Amino acid sequence: MAVIGNFIGTTGENTIESAPSLEMHEAEVTFQAVVDPYARADVFLSASPDGLEIEEGFLTLTSLPGGLLAKVGKMKEQFGKANTMHAHTLPWVDVPIVMKNFLGGEEGLNDSGVSVSKLLLNPLFFLEATGEVYEGTSGPFQTHERNDVSWLGRLRGYRDITESTNLDVGFSFTRGHNDAGLDTTTRLFGVDATFRYRPLRRAIYRRFMGRTELMWSRRGQDIGDVSAFGMYASADYQFARRWFAGVRFDHSDRAYDANLVDQGPSFILTYWPSEFSQIRGQYRHTKYAEGVTSNEALFQFLFSIGAHGAHVF
Amino acid sequence: MKIRTLGAAFVAVLLASANAFAAIKVVTTTEDLESIAREVGGDKISVESLAKGYQDPHFVEAKPSFILKLHSADLLILVGRELEIGWLPPLINQARNDRIQPNGDRYLDASQTAKILEIPNGQITRAMGDVHPSGNPHYWLGPDNGRRIAQLIQKKLSEISPPDAAYFAQRYADFDRRLAEAEKRWQAAMAPYKGVKVVTYHRSWPNFTEAFGLDVIGYVEPKPGIPPSPSHTLELIQEMKRQQVKVIMIEPYFDRKTPDAIARETGAQVIVLAPSVGGEKGVTDYFKLFDYDVNLVVSAIKQTGAK
Numbered sequence: 001m002a003v004i005g006n007f008i009g010t011t012g013e014n015t016i017e018s019a020p021s022l023e024m025h026e027a028e029v030t031f032q033a034v035v036d037p038y039a040r041a042d043v044f045l046s047a048s049p050d051g052l053e054i055e056e057g058f059l060t061l062t063s064l065p066g067g068l069l070a071k072v073g074k075m076k077e078q079f080g081k082a083n084t085m086h087a088h089t090l091p092w093v094d095v096p097i098v099m100k101n102f103l104g105g106e107e108g109l110n111d112s113g114v115s116v117s118k119l120l121l122n123p124l125f126f127l128e129a130t131g132e133v134y135e136g137t138s139g140p141f142q143t144h145e146r147n148d149v150s151w152l153g154r155l156r157g158y159r160d161i162t163e164s165t166n167l168d169v170g171f172s173f174t175r176g177h178n179d180a181g182l183d184t185t186t187r188l189f190g191v192d193a194t195f196r197y198r199p200l201r202r203a204i205y206r207r208f209m210g211r212t213e214l215m216w217s218r219r220g221q222d223i224g225d226v227s228a229f230g231m232y233a234s235a236d237y238q239f240a241r242r243w244f245a246g247v248r249f250d251h252s253d254r255a256y257d258a259n260l261v262d263q264g265p266s267f268i269l270t271y272w273p274s275e276f277s278q279i280r281g282q283y284r285h286t287k288y289a290e291g292v293t294s295n296e297a298l299f300q301f302l303f304s305i306g307a308h309g310a311h312v313f
Numbered sequence: 314m315k316i317r318t319l320g321a322a323f324v325a326v327l328l329a330s331a332n333a334f335a336a337i338k339v340v341t342t343t344e345d346l347e348s349i350a351r352e353v354g355g356d357k358i359s360v361e362s363l364a365k366g367y368q369d370p371h372f373v374e375a376k377p378s379f380i381l382k383l384h385s386a387d388l389l390i391l392v393g394r395e396l397e398i399g400w401l402p403p404l405i406n407q408a409r410n411d412r413i414q415p416n417g418d419r420y421l422d423a424s425q426t427a428k429i430l431e432i433p434n435g436q437i438t439r440a441m442g443d444v445h446p447s448g449n450p451h452y453w454l455g456p457d458n459g460r461r462i463a464q465l466i467q468k469k470l471s472e473i474s475p476p477d478a479a480y481f482a483q484r485y486a487d488f489d490r491r492l493a494e495a496e497k498r499w500q501a502a503m504a505p506y507k508g509v510k511v512v513t514y515h516r517s518w519p520n521f522t523e524a525f526g527l528d529v530i531g532y533v534e535p536k537p538g539i540p541p542s543p544s545h546t547l548e549l550i551q552e553m554k555r556q557q558v559k560v561i562m563i564e565p566y567f568d569r570k571t572p573d574a575i576a577r578e579t580g581a582q583v584i585v586l587a588p589s590v591g592g593e594k595g596v597t598d599y600f601k602l603f604d605y606d607v608n609l610v611v612s613a614i615k616q617t618g619a620k
Contacts, residue, residue: 034415040406063411067384119384119409126377158377163365166376200368201566241540241568274539276439305439308398313375 002306004028004088012296016288017100020049026087028055030309038063044086055086056110070116077109077138078117078130078154079172080190080213082232089312091209091236091246091270093282093298097262098230098252102188102217104139109174111138111150125159134176140186140219140255141176150176168194184220186255191215207238217255228253236268244270250286260289278302337473340386340413342397343370344591345453346423346462348599350390352488353466357477363404366591369566371443371538375400383408386419388473390466393424396450421469424450427458430519442536454588455520456496459599463488495600499525499607506614510556512549512581514563514572517588521606530556533563533572541571553579559619560610564588582613 008025031043039061046055058073076084082096083103095106103109113134120127136143136150143149152174160166172190177183191214198207212233219226230252238244246268254260264286271279282298339360341347347362354360361382364373370392383389383404391397405414412419429448437444452458467485471478507526514533522529531552535545552558559581561572565588572583586606587593596605613619 037411037414037416060406062406062409062414064409067409069407069409119381121381121384126381128377156377160376160378166378168377198374200365203372203374204369204566205568274439275443308395311375311399312403313377 002030002304002309004030004302004304006088007301008093009299010296011298012294014286014294014296016286016290016292016294023049025049028086028088030306032307035059067119067121068116069118070114072114074112075110075115077111077113077132077134077152077174078115079103079109079152079174079188080170080192080215081194081211082213083108085312088302088304091234091244092248092266092268093280093300094266094284096213096232096234096248096252097250097264097286098213098215098232101252101254101262102140102215102228102230107138109134109139109141109152111135111141113149125157127158128156130154130156136176140178140188140217142179143177144182148177150174164199165195165197168192168196178219180219180221180256184222186220187218189216205238205241208236210235215252217253219255221256226256226258228255228258242272244268244272246270254289262286262288276304337470338385338387339390340382340388341390342373342392342401343453343589345459345589345599345602346390346392348590348597348602349459349463349488350466352599353463353481353484354470355480355484357474357480358470362591366587366589366596367565367593369564370396370589371399373397373400375403377407379404380407383413384410386410386413388419388421388469389413390421390423390469392450392453393422394429394447394450394452395445419473421465423462423465424452426461426465427452428455428461428520430523431516442534443538449516449519451517451588452520454518455524456492456499456603457524458520460489460492463492491600495603499603502607502611503527506611506619509560509614509619510558511560511562511610511619512553512558512575513561514567517564518562518586525607525610527610530558533561533567533575546571546575550575550578553581557620559617560584560613562586562610565592580617581619582617584609584613586610 006026009022010019026046026048029045034040039059041059043057044055046053054074056075058071058075061070064070078084082099099108111134113132115132117128117130120129132152134150136148141150154170154172156170158168170192175185175187178186194211196209214231217228232248232250234248236244236246248266251263266282266284268282280300284296286294337358339350339358341350341362343364344362344366347360350360363379364370429452432448433444437446463485467481470481503525508528510528510530512531513529516537531549533541535542561576561581561583563572563583563585565585576583586609587596587602590596590599590602593605596602
């Protein structure tokens with residue numbers, strides 16, 4: 001069991017998206033254990049000013065035949081990269097604009113369902129195919145009847161280039177019903193690419209990660225389909241044992257009207273007192289489609305107590 | 314003639330592939346375990362380590378390429394004592410290999426029978442730094458623990474392949490004999506320097522210093538896993554001057570800046586030891602690991618006249 005606290009402060013003006021000046025944004029309580037020789041369970045409860053909710057709670061079947069891995073429960077959908085990460089593992093205080101415009105904000109695509117993935121063994125690289133089905137109520141999706149489930153497919157390839165560098169590429173697709181009408185659907189397609197550099201001998205002092213996610217949304221509305229595009233590109237560099245610097249550029253249409261575009265850069269500085277706490281500042285400059293420009297400074301304190309969690313890759 | 318050569322080649326290929334088919338595929342987390350497994354398993358196993366010897370074994374990345382290795386593993390051997398807690402669990406979860414799951418019959422925690430030092434008494438808190446609650450995980454640096462690990466691996470391999478039990482027993486006996494000889498050599502080299510005071514960077518060396526009678530009076534890290542701080546460094550320099558400590562033992566994956574500064578102030582010598590097989594060039598097996606480290610320590614003590 002572990003608890004992770006996430007405290008966020010925001011200064012500067014923003015008339016489009018309001019955020020509290022100081023907020024204990026979330027306390028995430030984690031329970032992870034082996035259920036029996038065939039399965040393990042992971043439960044993440046999130047206590048926030050909005051109340052207590054199950055952020056994720058799923059069973060993983062680890063001993064299926066045929067190289068399959070199945071998950072059942074409420075979980076973050078395997079759409080791209082940022083959508084699958086918990087707030088405290090992101091390299092930013094906030095989430096990219098494209099997640100807000102296409103995937104429903106910080107929560108993202110996170111729903112009750114079933115996920116099955118398989119390793120496609122080949123001598124060249126790591127290749128994993130994932131198929132998922134969800135209730136269809138998260139992010140841009142909404143159900144009108146029980147059959148309105150959402151579907152997701154993902155293909156992820158990974159290869160070590162050298163012992164210190166690697167490339168991680170994914171393609172994701174999901175489709176579900178939306179709130180524009182009884183029979184309208186939203187289809188999302190995403191491509192993500194991550195390049196990592198971490199010299200093994202200096203692994204605790206230096207690392208670099210460059211990542212981009214491109215997303216295309218096709219949203220059915222009564223006037224016809226709206227096609228929109230959104231993306232972010234980010235780079236993070238660890239320049240000392242405790243220090244990281246990062247930059248991110250956001251550009252995204254709004255899913256319901258591709259003529260409305262939000263964009264802007266962010267600059268991030270992170271300090272790690274130890275493996276178990278983190279202090280981060282972010283300067284965010286956003287040009288909203290409404291013609292409003294906002295300049296904000298965000299800061300964040302993260303801390304973790306309890307069991308030593310593993311680091312996501 | 315040609316046909317005969319072809320036929321011979323065909324038979325050779327068949328034999329080789331039959332042999333490859335029979336080999337037990339072992340994956341270890343570190344190169345030390347890889348080396349010991351190779352000593353015991355010989356050509357009846359194929360073995361590969363996830364982490365490199367020159368890498369900090371606490372901070373290995375859970376790369377998907379490791380998932381592939383674990384997926385096809387017949388046996389996983391890990392150091393345990395929470396050394397790999399930050400990276401191994403997610404790899405095992407995604408390996409889609411039910412035998413190597415914790416408590417599975419192909420999951421071998423090499424620390425089970427090892428002599429473990431620094432098991433904390435009473436309550437531990439994070440204010441003490443990254444203290445491992447089940448004891449110091451760097452136990453392979455005591456040669457007797459190498460023997461215990463080898464015995465554990467011998468038992469496990471014999472369980473997996475009973476027809477080869479005699480082979481593994483004979484390989485273990487041979488390893489045990491060579492290790493005993495080498496230990497005599499290492500002990501003889503270190504004997505004149507019993508009780509010499511040293512400083513180490515991280516708490517990686519308690520089994521090593523205990524085996525060879527060195528006295529660790531302090532650490533470059535103020536607390537395990539916490540990088541050096543100016544105030545702690547000053548205190549350490551004072552203490553080293555007071556006790557006339559002349560040797561600073563560090564691992565290849567730590568920054569030399571602070572240890573070098575301490576050495577300049579105190580007239581000590583910084584030696585970069587191999588914390589694992591593969592940690593330095595030429596350290597290619599478990600014997601060479603101690604050959605290398607003992608040799609460096611002895612020459613540093615001789616050069617500095619440390620006491």
